[in-house]
Amino acid sequence: xxxxxxxxxxxxxxxxxxxxxTPPSRTSGVLEVFRRRYLLxxxxxxxxxxxxxxxxxxxxxxYINPFTRFLxxxxxxxxxxxxxxxxxxxAIHLFAGMVLVNYFTETVxxxxxxxxxxxxxIGKMALPREMFPVASMLVSLWHAIPQLIILVIACVVTxxxxxxxxxxxxxxxxxxxxxxxxxxxxxxxxxxxMFSCINVIFRDFQRIVQTFINMxxxxxxxxxPYWITFDxxxxxxxxxxxxxxxxxxxxxxxxxxxxxxCEGPCAVWPNPxxxxxxxxxxxxxxxLYTRGFIMLAVGLVLLVVGxxxxxxxxxxxxxxx
Amino acid sequence: xxxxxxxxxxxxxxRYQYHRTxxxxxxxxxxxxxxxxxxxxxxxxxxxxxxxxxxxxxxQGESIGLMGLNGSGKSTxxxxxSGVMRPDEGRVLTRGRISGLIAxxxxxxxxxxxxxxxxxxxxxxxxxxxxxxxxxxxxxxxxDVGRFLxxxxxxxxxxxxARLGFSVAVHVDCDIFIADEVLAxxxxxxxxxxxxxxxxxxxxxxTMFYVSHSAGSVKRMCDRAIVLEKGRVGFDGDVEExxxxxxxxxxxxxxxxEEDERDDALANDI
Numbered sequence: 190x191x192x193x194x195x196x197x198x199x200x201x202x203x204x205x206x207x208x209x210x211t212p213p214s215r216t217s218g219v220l221e222v223f224r225r226r227y228l229l230x231x232x233x234x235x236x237x238x239x240x241x242x243x244x245x246x247x248x249x250x251x252y253i254n255p256f257t258r259f260l261x262x263x264x265x266x267x268x269x270x271x272x273x274x275x276x277x278x279x280a281i282h283l284f285a286g287m288v289l290v291n292y293f294t295e296t297v298x299x300x301x302x303x304x305x306x307x308x309x310x311i312g313k314m315a316l317p318r319e320m321f322p323v324a325s326m327l328v329s330l331w332h333a334i335p336q337l338i339i340l341v342i343a344c345v346v347t348x349x350x351x352x353x354x355x356x357x358x359x360x361x362x363x364x365x366x367x368x369x370x371x372x373x374x375x376x377x378x379x380x381x382x383m384f385s386c387i388n389v390i391f392r393d394f395q396r397i398v399q400t401f402i403n404m405x406x407x408x409x410x411x412x413x414p415y416w417i418t419f420d421x422x423x424x425x426x427x428x429x430x431x432x433x434x435x436x437x438x439x440x441x442x443x444x445x446x447x448x449x450x451c452e453g454p455c456a457v458w459p460n461p462x463x464x465x466x467x468x469x470x471x472x473x474x475x476x477l478y479t480r481g482f483i484m485l486a487v488g489l490v491l492l493v494v495g496x497x498x499x500x501x502x503x504x505x506x507x508x509x510x
Numbered sequence: 511x512x513x514x515x516x517x518x519x520x521x522x523x524x525r526y527q528y529h530r531t532x533x534x535x536x537x538x539x540x541x542x543x544x545x546x547x548x549x550x551x552x553x554x555x556x557x558x559x560x561x562x563x564x565x566x567x568x569x570q571g572e573s574i575g576l577m578g579l580n581g582s583g584k585s586t587x588x589x590x591x592s593g594v595m596r597p598d599e600g601r602v603l604t605r606g607r608i609s610g611l612i613a614x615x616x617x618x619x620x621x622x623x624x625x626x627x628x629x630x631x632x633x634x635x636x637x638x639x640x641x642x643x644x645x646x647x648x649x650x651x652x653x654d655v656g657r658f659l660x661x662x663x664x665x666x667x668x669x670x671x672a673r674l675g676f677s678v679a680v681h682v683d684c685d686i687f688i689a690d691e692v693l694a695x696x697x698x699x700x701x702x703x704x705x706x707x708x709x710x711x712x713x714x715x716x717t718m719f720y721v722s723h724s725a726g727s728v729k730r731m732c733d734r735a736i737v738l739e740k741g742r743v744g745f746d747g748d749v750e751e752x753x754x755x756x757x758x759x760x761x762x763x764x765x766x767x768e769e770d771e772r773d774d775a776l777a778n779d780i
Contacts, residue, residue, distance in 0.1 A: 199606075199716050210513060210604065211603060212604075214593035231633050232630075235619055238621070239619055310634070312589075313617075507589070508595065
C-alpha cells in the first residue's frame with residue numbers, strides 16, 4: 190500500500206489535514222467524465238474489444254458489414270429503383286446518409302440500455318454514471334469510422350469509373366460533414382443521458398425507443414431525394430420535417446460526399462410549370478448551414494437539460510437496478 | 511487526528527418492489543398485495559427502512575469492524591460510505607480516496623484478459639495509467655494467477671477471479687479501505703495472505719471499514735466495532751463487548767465455536 194520506501198503514515202503522506210471532507214458520491218456531471226478521460230478511454234476500448242472478441246475476422250467485420258450494405262444499395266437503389274427519382278449516384282446519396290443515421294440510432298439505442306447493461310458495476314462502484322451513455326456515443330462513433338472509409342472509397346471509385354467528375358473534397362463540404370457529425374454527437378449524447386435513466390425507472394422505455402428509432406431512417410432524405418418533400422409537403426409540414434436534426438445532419442454529410450460526385454445538376458424534377466420537362470431541383474434545404482448552426486445551439490441546450498435530468502434521476506438508480 | 515468518515519443521522523429507504531406490470535397495477539392479486547405488505551396488517555406504502563438514523567464518526571487510521579445479523583443494513587451502509595448510493599436523509603462525508611472490496615471483481619469483463627481487467631478495475635478505483643504501470647507487477651504477483659494473466663477472465667476459476675479483484679483493490683494508494691466479507695472466498699493460504707495484507711494496510715494509517723461475521727478476525731483486525739440492528743446502531747465501542755452484545759462469543763452452538771476457533775487459529779497465523 191505504501192509507496193516504495195515511504196513509510197510515513199497515510200495521513201502525513203497524503204496531507205489529509207488539507208483534504209476536505211466531502212460526500213463520497215459527489216459528481217460534477219458530464220464534466221467529471223472528461224476529467225476521468227483515462228477511465229473513459231479504457232471503457233470505450235473495452236466495449237470495442239468485447240464486440241468482436243473471439244471472432245476470427247475481428248475488426249474486419251466493421252468493414253464487411255457496411256461494404257455489403259453499400260453493394261446492396263448500389264444494386265437495389267442505384268440500378269433498380271432509383272432511376273425514376275432523378276438523382277445522380279443514388280447509392281452514395283443513400284450511403285452517406287446511412288453513416289450518420291446508423292451512428293445516431295446506435296448511440297441512442299446503446300445509450301438507452303447503457304445503465305441497465307452495466308448494473309453490475311453501478312451497484313458496486315462509485316463512478317460518474319454519465320460515463321456510460323457518453324461511452325456508448327464514443328463506441329458508436331468508432332464504428333462509424335469504417336463506414337466513413339467505405340464511403341470515401343465509393344466516392345473515389347465512382348469518380349474514376351463512373352461518368353461523373355473525380356471526387357475532390359472541398360472545404361465547405363468537409364465543414365458541412367463535420368457539422369453533421371457534431372449534431373449527431375450532441376443530440377445522441379443528450380438523448381442517451383435522458384433515456385438511460387428513464388429506462389432504469391421505466392423498463393418499457395427501451396422498447397418504446399426502439400419503435401421510434403426504426404422510423405428515423407425514413408424521416409431523413411436519403412432513400413428519396415430532398416425535393417420530394419419540398420414538392421409534396423405543405424409549407425408548415427415541410428418546416429417540421431426540416432426541424433429534425435438527423436435530417437439536417439444527413440443533408441450536411443451529403444453536401445460533403447455526394448454533392449461533389451455529381452456532374453451537372455445532382456437532382457432533377459419535373460418542371461413545376463407542368464410542361465413535362467426535367468429541370469434542376471434543389472438538392473438541399475435552403476439556409477442549410479444556418480439551420481445546422483441553430484440546431485447545434487439547440488442541441489447544446491438539450492444536452493444541458495439532459496444532464497440536469499440525469500442528475501435528478503440518477504440518485505435513485507443504484508437501488509432500482 | 512483528522513476525521514475520516516462522518517455519518518450523520520443517515521436513513522435509507524427501499525421499496526419491496528420497484529417495477530410493476532400494468533396488470534399488477536390495475537388488478538393486484540392477493541399475493542402481490544401481500545408482497546408489498548408482508549405482515550398483512552394495515553396497508554403500508556410498500557417500503558422499508560434499511561438504515562434508520564445511523565450516526566457515527568471515524569478518525570483517520572481507525573479500524574472499524576462492522577457487525578450485525580443478515581439484513582441489518584451492513585451492505586447498505588458500506589454502499590453509502592463508498593459513494594455508490596446516496597442517503598435519503600442525513601449526510602455522509604469522507605476524506606480522501608476510497609478503495610475496497612464491496613466490489614471484488616465488479617466491472618470485470620469476461621471477454622477481456624486478466625491484464626486488461628487489472629487496468630480497467632484500477633482506473634475505476636481512481637488510479638492513473640502511470641500508477642497502474644508502476645504497481646502492475648505487484649498486483650500480478652499478489653493475484654498469483656500465473657499464465658492465466660493473459661487469458662480472458664471468463665476462463666478463471668472463482669478463486670482466481672476473486673484474487674485478481676482483491677489484488678487490485680489492496681494496491682490502490684487509498685485513505686479509506688472498505689472490506690466486505692473478504693474471507694468468504696479463497697482458500698486458506700489466500701486468506702492468510704489477505705489478512706496479512708490488511709494488517710499492513712491498517713498499520714500504514716489507512717482507515718479501515720471491515721465487515722465480517724467472524725468474531726475472531728474482527729477481534730484481530732479492529733480496534734472498534736459497530737453493531738447494526740435492524741438498520742440502527744445497536745452498539746458502538748469495544749470489540750469484545752460488541753461480540754458479547756451479538757452473542758457471537760460461541761456459547762450457544764458447537765459449529766459456531768469450531769468456526770471461531772478456526773478463525774482464531776487463522777488470525778494467530780498472521
